[in-house]
Amino acid sequence: MKVKHLKRLGLSTVLTAGLSVGMLATAPRLLADDHGDCERRVEHAEARLDQAIQKHGERSHEAEERRRDLNAERDRCWQKYHGWWNAHDKRWHTDRDWEQDHDRDQH
Numbered sequence: 225m226k227v228k229h230l231k232r233l234g235l236s237t238v239l240t241a242g243l244s245v246g247m248l249a250t251a252p253r254l255l256a257d258d259h260g261d262c263e264r265r266v267e268h269a270e271a272r273l274d275q276a277i278q279k280h281g282e283r284s285h286e287a288e289e290r291r292r293d294l295n296a297e298r299d300r301c302w303q304k305y306h307g308w309w310n311a312h313d314k315r316w317h318t319d320r321d322w323e324q325d326h327d328r329d330q331h
Contacts, residue, residue: 262301267311269294
């Protein structure tokens with residue numbers, strides 16, 4: 225009876241260890257995928273803002289709406305990762321300072 229119990233305990237330990245390693249191996253990829261989704265959403269919002277500026281002007285109603293959309297996407301990233309993606313610089317920022325994103329004001 226003890227041998228059967230030890231085999232079961234050994235099998236359980238091996239399975240638990242295997243699952244743990246599998247979870248640790250996939251966690252960084254899942255995080256990167258989540259960050260990638262955030263990056264894509266911000267890049268799309270920035271592209272829509274650029275289009276609105278080119279078509280309607282920098283201070284147009286359409287451009288202001290697209291700025292609000294962009295800020296909303298950046299805020300979603302901030303809420304989730306405490307960072308925001310700047311598509312023009314291709315980097316993450318760790319300060320919640322996108323309102324001072326001066327690159328956007330120069331287009």
